[in-house]
Amino acid sequence: MANRRTVAACDLGSSKVCVLVGQVQPAGYVDIVGVGEVSCAGIKRGIIVDIEQAANTIRRAVQKAEQMSGVPVHSVTLGLSGSHIGAMFSSGVVATAREDKEITIDDISRATEAARLVPLGPDQQVVHVIPRQFLVDGFEGIRDPTGMVGSRLEVQALVVTGSQNAIQNVIRTVERAGLAVDDIVLSSMAAGRAVLSEAEREAGTVVIDAGAGTTDFAWFEGGMLRWVGVVPLGGDNITSDISVGLRLPIPQAEEIKKSHGVALEEWAADDEMISLSGPGSDGRQLSQAVLARIIQPRAEEILSMVADRLMPAGLRTAVPSGVVLTGGSAGLRGFRELAEKVYNLPVRLGRPDPLGSMADMLADPAHASAVGLLQYGAGLASQSNQGVSNRRHEDGMLSRIWEFLTQWF
Numbered sequence: 001m002a003n004r005r006t007v008a009a010c011d012l013g014s015s016k017v018c019v020l021v022g023q024v025q026p027a028g029y030v031d032i033v034g035v036g037e038v039s040c041a042g043i044k045r046g047i048i049v050d051i052e053q054a055a056n057t058i059r060r061a062v063q064k065a066e067q068m069s070g071v072p073v074h075s076v077t078l079g080l081s082g083s084h085i086g087a088m089f090s091s092g093v094v095a096t097a098r099e100d101k102e103i104t105i106d107d108i109s110r111a112t113e114a115a116r117l118v119p120l121g122p123d124q125q126v127v128h129v130i131p132r133q134f135l136v137d138g139f140e141g142i143r144d145p146t147g148m149v150g151s152r153l154e155v156q157a158l159v160v161t162g163s164q165n166a167i168q169n170v171i172r173t174v175e176r177a178g179l180a181v182d183d184i185v186l187s188s189m190a191a192g193r194a195v196l197s198e199a200e201r202e203a204g205t206v207v208i209d210a211g212a213g214t215t216d217f218a219w220f221e222g223g224m225l226r227w228v229g230v231v232p233l234g235g236d237n238i239t240s241d242i243s244v245g246l247r248l249p250i251p252q253a254e255e256i257k258k259s260h261g262v263a264l265e266e267w268a269a270d271d272e273m274i275s276l277s278g279p280g281s282d283g284r285q286l287s288q289a290v291l292a293r294i295i296q297p298r299a300e301e302i303l304s305m306v307a308d309r310l311m312p313a314g315l316r317t318a319v320p321s322g323v324v325l326t327g328g329s330a331g332l333r334g335f336r337e338l339a340e341k342v343y344n345l346p347v348r349l350g351r352p353d354p355l356g357s358m359a360d361m362l363a364d365p366a367h368a369s370a371v372g373l374l375q376y377g378a379g380l381a382s383q384s385n386q387g388v389s390n391r392r393h394e395d396g397m398l399s400r401i402w403e404f405l406t407q408w409f
């Protein structure tokens with residue numbers, strides 16, 4: 001943005017587009033001064049399915065946020081999700097350049113660039129390279145080697161990848177809405193930033209952002225990102241199961257899910273009867289237990305798929321100390337308790353805790369990723385003001401140099 005003291009973020013969800021405007025405070029905190037939220041059309045599971053509709057939705061959300069804040073929005077930090085997102089481990093090794101062998105930011109950048117070179121499929125590109133640890137002359141466990149002395153610098157990194165076409169379509173849509181994209185950030189990473197405490201990111205915690213179309217997750221450990229992924233299922237699937245199972249139109253199934261749904265069969269009373277009203281209901285009644293029998297298997301499937309996808313990160317050998325459940329679907333009653341059963345770990349609900357006059361509107365799980373994206377943009381803006389360099393890559397804007405991401409977590 002022209003004025004780096006104002007930042008904006010755009011979260012493209014399957015159910016809603018959320019645009020936030022914030023004022024960056026000196027310590028890198030951000031006061032949220034504008035919120036624009038519009039029910040979404042044209043985006044499904046992190047993929048643009050109708051570019052014109054999606055761009056219109058974004059435009060309307062931006063207008064609302066501008067009206068509320070009185071600040072024009074020119075560019076945004078954009079969230080990225082979708083089942084095309086993948087992750088892999090990589091490492092990069094360089095010889096240190098200086099004669100006195102002091103390790104510089106330039107050495108670290110070269111090592112990170114080397115770690116970026118991973119085998120990619122035809123439509124894949126690197127989204128983030130996130131250092132997990134550095135090794136200096138073979139000594140492990142170093143978080144920040146700047147200023148140390150050594151001949152050989154190795155970085156072990158997590159490389160997040162995504163489909164080039166899907167990413168370009170998201171960028172085009174935002175540009176068609178009249179905005180520039182400052183940065184693209186993985187949604188689950190942003191959600192983790194918004195709802196996890198520093199102690200949780202240190203101890204080893206998985207954040208699960210259960211949305212409408214996707215369930216995004218990120219495993220943090222030792223203050224760093226250990227693994228990420230996206231399951232292409234969410235609350236929409238629960239709603240459509242109810243719609244099919246009870247032969248109800250989608251809006252009605254959605255309404256019943258929110259007002260009477262529970263994710264644990266044992267919580268549902270057989271004698272609590274729900275009267276169906278509206279089209280397709282014919283004055284029928286059903287018990288809450290019947291509803292729970294539809295919801296629980298799908299909720300369990302989503303949670304199990306997350307566990308399966310954590311396996312490549314070593315779920316058998318290292319177990320996170322807890323799980324934080326966020327996203328709109330975290331509002332489903334009994335979902336947290338079901339997650340405790342499935343994972344056999346403590347699970348808490350994650351709500352963002354933003355600052356500013358609009359904070360109250362955003363302190364619910366559905367806004368975790370939007371708030372995290374704004375905090376990311378604010379952190380970056382405040383670093384730019386302090387003269388920390390941010391390097392962009394030729395293949396777009398994706399990927400930041402190590403210093404920001406490591407300090408961010």
Ligand SMILES: Nc1ncnc2c1ncn2[C@@H]1O[C@H](COP(=O)(O)OP(=O)(O)OP(=O)(O)O)[C@@H](O)[C@H]1O
Pocket residue numbers: 012013014015016045046081210211212213214215234235236239254257258259261327328329330331332333365366367
């Ligand atoms: N009280 C509730 N009980 C059950 N489900 C709920 C409740 N409140 C919201 N949801 C569900 O949460 C989902 C919306 O969550 P969210 O706003 O996080 O999704 P999104 O960000 O738009 O989508 P995605 O991130 O998947 O692209 C919907 O499926 C909605 O039905």
Ligand SMILES: [Mg+2]
Pocket residue numbers: 012013014209211212327369
């Ligand atoms: Mg979402």
